[in-house]
Amino acid sequence: MKLEDRIRATLHAEAERFEPQLAATQLKPATRIRPWMAFAGAAAALVVIVGTGVLLSRSQPPADTLPPPGSSQPQTSTTAQVSPPTVPGALVPWVPEYSVDGGSASVVLEYIEGSSVEISWPEDLDLMSEGVVPYGYASLGEAASRDFFIRRGNVEEVVNQFGAATVLESYSDMRGGTVNLWRPEGAGVDYLGFQFDDWAVLVYEGGTQVGTPPMSIRNRQLWVEGFRGESTPNGFLRLYGDEPLRIGAAGANLSMTLRSPEGSVELHLTQCEASEPSGPFNEFVSWCDESGWVDVHVTGSEDFARSVYEGLDIGAVFVAGVSGPDSDGSYAHLQDEVAAADERWGETLEMMGPNPAYRMRLSGNLGLIAIDASSEVRDGSATVAGTWVTSDAPMVETLFQLIENAIARGEEVSVLFHGDGYPIRITWDSRGIDDEMWLDVELEWIE
Amino acid sequence: MGKQLNQPRRHQTETFADFYRVQRDAVFRALLVTLRNPDAAAEAVDEAMARALERWDKISDYDRPEAWVYRVGLNWAVSAWRRTRREVQDVIVEPSTEDGLPEPEVARAIARLSIRHRAVVVCRYYLDWSTADTAAALQISEGTVKSRLSRALKKLATELGEDR
Numbered sequence: 001m002k003l004e005d006r007i008r009a010t011l012h013a014e015a016e017r018f019e020p021q022l023a024a025t026q027l028k029p030a031t032r033i034r035p036w037m038a039f040a041g042a043a044a045a046l047v048v049i050v051g052t053g054v055l056l057s058r059s060q061p062p063a064d065t066l067p068p069p070g071s072s073q074p075q076t077s078t079t080a081q082v083s084p085p086t087v088p089g090a091l092v093p094w095v096p097e098y099s100v101d102g103g104s105a106s107v108v109l110e111y112i113e114g115s116s117v118e119i120s121w122p123e124d125l126d127l128m129s130e131g132v133v134p135y136g137y138a139s140l141g142e143a144a145s146r147d148f149f150i151r152r153g154n155v156e157e158v159v160n161q162f163g164a165a166t167v168l169e170s171y172s173d174m175r176g177g178t179v180n181l182w183r184p185e186g187a188g189v190d191y192l193g194f195q196f197d198d199w200a201v202l203v204y205e206g207g208t209q210v211g212t213p214p215m216s217i218r219n220r221q222l223w224v225e226g227f228r229g230e231s232t233p234n235g236f237l238r239l240y241g242d243e244p245l246r247i248g249a250a251g252a253n254l255s256m257t258l259r260s261p262e263g264s265v266e267l268h269l270t271q272c273e274a275s276e277p278s279g280p281f282n283e284f285v286s287w288c289d290e291s292g293w294v295d296v297h298v299t300g301s302e303d304f305a306r307s308v309y310e311g312l313d314i315g316a317v318f319v320a321g322v323s324g325p326d327s328d329g330s331y332a333h334l335q336d337e338v339a340a341a342d343e344r345w346g347e348t349l350e351m352m353g354p355n356p357a358y359r360m361r362l363s364g365n366l367g368l369i370a371i372d373a374s375s376e377v378r379d380g381s382a383t384v385a386g387t388w389v390t391s392d393a394p395m396v397e398t399l400f401q402l403i404e405n406a407i408a409r410g411e412e413v414s415v416l417f418h419g420d421g422y423p424i425r426i427t428w429d430s431r432g433i434d435d436e437m438w439l440d441v442e443l444e445w446i447e
Numbered sequence: 448m449g450k451q452l453n454q455p456r457r458h459q460t461e462t463f464a465d466f467y468r469v470q471r472d473a474v475f476r477a478l479l480v481t482l483r484n485p486d487a488a489a490e491a492v493d494e495a496m497a498r499a500l501e502r503w504d505k506i507s508d509y510d511r512p513e514a515w516v517y518r519v520g521l522n523w524a525v526s527a528w529r530r531t532r533r534e535v536q537d538v539i540v541e542p543s544t545e546d547g548l549p550e551p552e553v554a555r556a557i558a559r560l561s562i563r564h565r566a567v568v569v570c571r572y573y574l575d576w577s578t579a580d581t582a583a584a585l586q587i588s589e590g591t592v593k594s595r596l597s598r599a600l601k602k603l604a605t606e607l608g609e610d611r
Contacts, residue, residue: 003600003609004572010553011573015476017548278522280586283515284498285522299498 069086081445093131093259094152095237106315109256110236112136112150112229113247114320115269115293117256122311130259135266137223137248138220138227138241147253149202150237155193158200159184171224179224181205192220196229199237203227250293250319263300265308267321281305289314360443463503467496467602470513478520481569483558487524495520495548514576514584521566521585567592 001009089330098107105127106120112134121127137147151158159165162184169181182191182202188203203223226242248254272288272295286297287303294314298305344359473494478488499506505513548554551610557565570581571592582589604610 003604003607005609006550007557007568007603008572009478010548010550011569013548014554015480015573277527283502284519299502305462409555 088340091151091153091157093129094235095128108234108316109267110232110238111250111254111256111269111320112148112232112237113240113249113254114238115250115254116316116318117269118268118315118317119267120313120315121308125307125311126260126262127265127308127312128258128260130261133257134257135235135253135255135257136239137253138239139246139248140222140244147205149191149204152198152202153200155180155182155195155200155202159193159202161192162189171220174225175228181220192223194227194229196237196239197231198235199229199231201227201229203235260304262304263298263308264314266297266299267314268295268297269293269317277309281309285309291317293317293319303438463500463507463565466499466507466512470516471496474513474516477517477569477574478524480557480573481521481562481566482524488520491520491524492516494523504519511580514580518572518584518586521562525562552607553603556603559606560599560602564595564602567595568599571596 001181044262096107096109098105099123100106100123102124104120105121107124108117108118110116113136131152135148135151136150140146150159151161157166159182165182165184167180168183168190171179171181173179177195180193182193184191192200192205194201194203205220222245226245227239227240227355229237229239232238239247250269250271253268254270255266258265258267270293271293274292275288277285277287281298281302284299286295286308288295294317296308296312298308300308380436450525474495475488475492478491479485482488482491498519499516500511506515509515566585567581570576570584571578576584576591578589578592582592585592587595
């Protein structure tokens with residue numbers, strides 16, 4: 001056989017040998033939840049029992065597998081959804097004041113947890129005319145962190161960008177303020193809306209379209225009372241959390257996005273190894289800055305990406321919570337802080353105790369990739385809905401593959417859901433894009 | 448097969464959902480045999496799909512958006528490895544006879560290629576893309592595709608004891 005044919009046969013055999021249903025051990029928690037990724041978050045907490053009730057996979061993770069604040073590990077888990085919320089450009093973008101000297105512009109970017117990065121760039125490079133947007137997350141001893149939708153402006157204006165929004169509930173933050181739970185029409189996601197001076201911070205609340213249960217009353221209370229923020233003197237947003245709410249520290253999910261008509265630049269504050277660009281300057285390219293602390297992602301045209309690479313200069317980097325480099329110039333001691341944070345996280349989980357479980361019964365066929373449903377939460381019962389393209393692969397896909405295989409074999413399938421929600425009864429009436437693929441799911445509390 | 452990227456494409460009316468349903472698994476498997484790590488391939492394809500979704504208005508105009516997703520996923524994965532200071536070799540899943548492969552020694556030889564060479568091999572012999580398609584997908588010249596492929600084949604032949 002020719003060498004080329006042997007290669008071809010081997011590659012195809014390798015590609016096909018991967019069987020998602022055999023990868024149950026890969027089930028793991030989503031480490032953050034974007035609003036349109038939330039379905040993955042729900043599945044992260046699923047425990048699957050197939051057929052005879054043998055426990056195949058437990059996805060409620062041990063504490064040491066949770067996303068450690070400050071970790072430099074990539075924490076990405078992505079579930080693409082057909083209709084993520086989009087924000088029409090009604091809000092005025094915010095551009096921080098920057099100085100210009102000798103054709104070079106510079107500014108100190110302040111991250112939400114207190115870190116900062118000084119950048120400079122050629123004045124004629126349009127780096128941020130469409131605004132600067134901070135990004136980050138916080139954790140509450142949950143299996144998944146919740147990330148923020150942050151915009152400069154009034155909460156009501158911002159949340160209405162998703163659709164005409166109504167207030168479902170109002171809560172006192174015990175400091176004289178009010179936090180509303182918003183439901184934008186058609187967005188399929190509810191948000192807790194926080195106003196911190198000039199900044200609006202929306203915290204995805206779950207429920208409805210994206211398929212995750214809402215926060216428990218207890219967790220909602222912890223968010224409302226423990227989540228604080230303010231504008232810094234330079235206009236940036238600074239966030240704080242009272243224990244057990246913890247603002248995400250430096251890591252792959254703490255970033256600042258600079259927007260211009262030509263593209264966007266994300267500056268992820270995370271420990272990395274200085275590197276050359278990851279690939280060609282087209283559409284997406286990334287590199288780690290010489291500081292070893294800023295991972296630069298550029299999305300845009302080749303000209304724009306190349307101009308950013310050649311012109312963007314990253315100066316002083318201050319990482320909050322890190323006293324400074326070790327004598328050898330490294331930040332090795334940060335690992336100790338991360339380990340300590342992990343330990344605290346585990347204690348928090350233990351303090352919150354196990355969540356009650358409920359059982360989900362499924363019948364019918366399942367659209368493995370796409371699921372349609374309709375949803376509403378009312379009076380302690382809910383029908384969960386939406387159109388998703390799964391998957392936080394292999395997590396969701398593996399889960400559904402397990403279920404689908406079991407259904408195909410004619411076995412009875414039950415799914416235990418370890419969530420942190422109310423003791424509610426949830427009925428899923430899902431319908432696949434293909435009419436041949438359908439699934440009825442019923443959840444009920446079993447303890 | 449063999450179509451150039453970035454031309455008006457066949458799926459003008461295709462929604463992202465349709466594209467995702469049809470292409471995700473194929474791109475995932477291509478990344479799987481390139482990266483040789485299921486977790487990395489899954490994260491890479493999802494990250495690239497998320498970026499495709501954000502820019503779907505533009506990406507959907509490409510003749511072969513899946514090639515764009517493959518490239519972005521590959522670049523993202525390599526970048527992620529660098530971020531975490533892991534060497535590519537550290538995460539290679541060494542194939543064995545237990546994996547049911549017809550010729551595990553071929554798989555092992557492919558695994559020892561550099562990722563750049565392996566990407567070209569995957570594009571040409573797994574995805575069956577033409578030299579032009581491979582060049583467009585990986586954003587390199589056709590000459591580079593040919594030279595990388597030639598070197599990769601020579602190395603594979605040497606490791607497998609074949610004359611070329």
